[in-house]
Amino acid sequence: xxxxxxxxxxxxxxxxxxxxxxxxxxxxxxxxxxxxxxxxxxxxxxxxxxxxxxxxxxxxxxxxxxxxxxxxxxxxxxxxxxxxxxxxxxxxxxxxxxxxxxxxxxxxxxxxxxxxxxxxxxxxxxxxxxxxxxxxxxxxxxxxxxxxxxxxxxxxxxxxxxxxxxxxxxxxxxxxxxxxxxxxxxxxxxxxxxxxxxxxxxxxxxxxxxxxxxxxxxxxxxxxxxxxxx
Numbered sequence: 001x002x003x004x005x006x007x008x009x010x011x012x013x014x015x016x017x018x019x020x021x022x023x024x025x026x027x028x029x030x031x032x033x034x035x036x037x038x039x040x041x042x043x044x045x046x047x048x049x050x051x052x053x054x055x056x057x058x059x060x061x062x063x064x065x066x067x068x069x070x071x072x073x074x075x076x077x078x079x080x081x082x083x084x085x086x087x088x089x090x091x092x093x094x095x096x097x098x099x100x101x102x103x104x105x106x107x108x109x110x111x112x113x114x115x116x117x118x119x120x121x122x123x124x125x126x127x128x129x130x131x132x133x134x135x136x137x138x139x140x141x142x143x144x145x146x147x148x149x150x151x152x153x154x155x156x157x158x159x160x161x162x163x164x165x166x167x168x169x170x171x172x173x174x175x176x177x178x179x180x181x182x183x184x185x186x187x188x189x190x191x192x193x194x195x196x197x198x199x200x201x202x203x204x205x206x207x208x209x210x211x212x213x214x215x216x217x218x219x220x221x222x223x224x225x226x227x228x229x230x
Contacts, residue, residue, distance in 0.1 A: 011028055031056075037055065123142050123144075139189050140186065140188050141205075146177075156174055162195065189222065196224045204218070
């Protein structure tokens with residue numbers, strides 16, 4: 001409440017020069033009190049009961065408009081602005097805060113729009129080793145899938161690198177991952193023995209949706225028999 005402008009309070013009289021009569025712009029209609037949900041009189045100053053609903057601002061502006069006086073008798077302002085009757089200024093510090101807030105909002109939006117649909121991890125079980133059968137080396141991996149979308153995903157696993165890797169599933173090759181859920185399971189991965197040149201070789205595993213789109217990839221290692229390097 002702008003007490004500098006509003007006081008002294010007095011009822012409205014049509015055609016009266018209120019300034020010459022020593023009266024302020026507040027016509028003491030009590031509409032600001034009537035509409036207040038907590039029943040306080042904002043003209044008495046700042047109060048803890050105020051819930052910042054702005055109902056008193058709207059009511060006062062409506063009355064000011066009807067009697068032909070400027071709006072804003074009740075408004076958002078600091079005590080310093082009202083005491084010194086200065087207008088609100090958008091300072092350099094406030095501009096700086098606004099720029100930082102805008103950058104943070106933009107960065108958050110970028111993170112939300114650019115995040116991967118699926119997060120996948122393939123970890124070798126503790127103590128597990130490889131085994132060789134029918135000319136193929138096989139390793140076991142536990143997988144964890146996190147679906148970050150709002151819809152159920154059906155995915156499958158393929159070896160991206162090196163080539164000729166084979167995924168052996170314990171159940172179906174189509175893995176269902178509910179939205180915002182984690183799905184775990186176990187697979188075996190095999191490579192032809194004659195194509196593995198190292199006893200511990202890096203591999204890249206891809207996770208694909210049913211349209212063939214790569215939704216995530218994971219780099220890990222594949223173990224095989226020790227081989228001498230010349």
